[in-house]
Amino acid sequence: MDTPLVLKILYSLISLAVITIWGLSLGGIVRKIYARVQGRIGPPFWQPFIDIIKTYGKRTAVTHGIMFFLGPVFRIAGGIGTYLFIPAILGSTIFSNFSVSGDVLLVMYFIFFGQLGMALGAGESGHPYSAIGVARGLAQMTAFEVPFALSIIAIVIQYHTLNITTIVLAQQGSILNWTLFTNPLATIAALIALLGMNMHNPFSVVLAPQEIPIGPPTEFHGSYLALMQTNRGIFNAAKLVLYMNLFFGGATNIFALIIKTFSIYMISVVVGVSFPRFRTDQSIKFFLFVPTLIALLAIIILVL
Amino acid sequence: MKKDNRLLPNKDMPDFERDYFCDAHPETVKPLKGFIEKFLNWARANSLWILGFGTGCGAIELRPLMTARFDMFRYGMAPRPTPRQSCVFVIGGYASIKTLKRIVRSYEQIQAPKFVLALGSCTINGGMYFDSYNTINRIDHYIPVDAYVTGCMPRPEAIIAGLRKLQELIKQGKAEKANEYIENFEWYKANQKKVIKDWNMPDYNW
Numbered sequence: 001m002d003t004p005l006v007l008k009i010l011y012s013l014i015s016l017a018v019i020t021i022w023g024l025s026l027g028g029i030v031r032k033i034y035a036r037v038q039g040r041i042g043p044p045f046w047q048p049f050i051d052i053i054k055t056y057g058k059r060t061a062v063t064h065g066i067m068f069f070l071g072p073v074f075r076i077a078g079g080i081g082t083y084l085f086i087p088a089i090l091g092s093t094i095f096s097n098f099s100v101s102g103d104v105l106l107v108m109y110f111i112f113f114g115q116l117g118m119a120l121g122a123g124e125s126g127h128p129y130s131a132i133g134v135a136r137g138l139a140q141m142t143a144f145e146v147p148f149a150l151s152i153i154a155i156v157i158q159y160h161t162l163n164i165t166t167i168v169l170a171q172q173g174s175i176l177n178w179t180l181f182t183n184p185l186a187t188i189a190a191l192i193a194l195l196g197m198n199m200h201n202p203f204s205v206v207l208a209p210q211e212i213p214i215g216p217p218t219e220f221h222g223s224y225l226a227l228m229q230t231n232r233g234i235f236n237a238a239k240l241v242l243y244m245n246l247f248f249g250g251a252t253n254i255f256a257l258i259i260k261t262f263s264i265y266m267i268s269v270v271v272g273v274s275f276p277r278f279r280t281d282q283s284i285k286f287f288l289f290v291p292t293l294i295a296l297l298a299i300i301i302l303v304l
Numbered sequence: 305m306k307k308d309n310r311l312l313p314n315k316d317m318p319d320f321e322r323d324y325f326c327d328a329h330p331e332t333v334k335p336l337k338g339f340i341e342k343f344l345n346w347a348r349a350n351s352l353w354i355l356g357f358g359t360g361c362g363a364i365e366l367r368p369l370m371t372a373r374f375d376m377f378r379y380g381m382a383p384r385p386t387p388r389q390s391c392v393f394v395i396g397g398y399a400s401i402k403t404l405k406r407i408v409r410s411y412e413q414i415q416a417p418k419f420v421l422a423l424g425s426c427t428i429n430g431g432m433y434f435d436s437y438n439t440i441n442r443i444d445h446y447i448p449v450d451a452y453v454t455g456c457m458p459r460p461e462a463i464i465a466g467l468r469k470l471q472e473l474i475k476q477g478k479a480e481k482a483n484e485y486i487e488n489f490e491w492y493k494a495n496q497k498k499v500i501k502d503w504n505m506p507d508y509n510w
Contacts, residue, residue: 031377039372047380053347054391059333059416062388213385221388221415
């Protein structure tokens with residue numbers, strides 16, 4: 001564990017690059033799967049990379065003020081921050097990141113942080129659809145944070161630690177040691193919260209394509225948008241890695257990481273293609289009722 | 305008091321609110337040299353984001369492009385809901401003067417490099433509306449056009465062929481009309497102001 005700091009930063013950069021590539025490819029693969037399900041050929045799975053190169057290559061840009069600049073920066077800081085404090089692969093020097101320096105509370109804070117920064121940036125753009133999207137996003141996020149936080153509390157009670165590495169270590173040995181089997185109620189509540197976090201269909205009211213054109217990022221373009229697209233890859237993968245660590249026994253090699261994150265992501269994709277969109281008030285009511293009760297039950301059972 | 309439509313909406317705005325508008329004169333941005341520009345052009349050609357704004361009856365032919373039968377996504381094209389993020393503006397046939405105002409505004413809000421694809425004979429010579437009092441005859445007097453698709457109306461296959469042609473032009477570096485628009489800015493503005501009577505917007509709103 002006595003790796004020099006410079007080497008550690010280099011390792012983290014490698015790990016960040018790998019997770020960015022995997023997160024973006026994941027988005028592309030899912031778009032390909034959608035297309036094949038609908039009987040189309042679909043874009044190639046590297047389409048997100050081309051899109052990002054193109055948006056970085058825009059020649060002109062407009063600004064609406066300082067927060068407009070900082071919004072996407074906060075967003076990507078939130079994504080990178082979330083990832084850097086999670087051990088991506090257990091026991092690997094390169095992929096353990098800075099997990100010894102932070103715990104699950106810090107990661108939860110970072111998940112929230114990017115959204116808040118984005119809200120400020122989108123607010124300054126002055127577009128009415130941005131304001132609507134931000135209001136919906138923050139309301140919905142506050143709602144799904146409740147079951148998510150409660151299930152995290154359940155896990156913390158179960159393992160008596162806030163350290164993610166320790167939580168992963170406790171799940172090693174057998175598949176039956178995973179939190180999925182030792183604490184199924186907390187897992188279910190957290191997975192429902194993940195649906196809201198991923199903003200796939202029942203909870204897609206924030207971006208709401210076809211309704212409010214694209215929600216908060218309506219005015220963002222060029223490099224601003226490219227930063228947000230990059231963050232979509234990092235943040236998505238980081239959330240999946242967090243869930244894998246907390247509930248699905250972590251990963252000991254990169255193939256396990258890829259298979260597990262892909263499977264977890266497919267849960268929200270399958271739910272996304274099967275259900276229509278909730279209104280904001282419906283999704284808030286939903287999150288504050290069933291998943292919250294399940295998570296509370298998980299805590300009560302553990303305490304008893 | 306009668307409202308003067310020729311006044312800009314941000315005329316009496318305090319300075320801190322003026323950044324919602326930008327009425328500065330645009331400047332041309334020259335393309336980069338060598339392989340970097342070639343690489344960027346390749347990316348631009350393979351990621352055409354189409355502004356989802358139906359400007360005429362031809363816009364109805366854009367919808368089938370998203371379906372399984374025509375599937376434009378396989379070429380990296382996708383509809384995009386806001387002009388800020390898109391790069392291809394499809395003029396769907398005839399443009400009435402009222403629409404032309406919106407076309408100009410949306411076109412200027414798209415960030416360079418931007419491309420225009422014009423559908424149908426109406427955009428070339430007015431088509432069946434050639435003597436109408438409220439449509440314009442040639443769209444390229446008002447905004448520069450990169451590629452035309454002829455027909456009344458062109459089938460979705462023809463539109464895909466037009467978009468593929470546009471991709472070729474971009475890859476060859478020949479789709480630099482955004483800079484041409486700025487070089488001939490006065491000419492385009494004079495043409496636009498000749499037909500748009502209620503000009504209550506900045507001369508260049510980006």
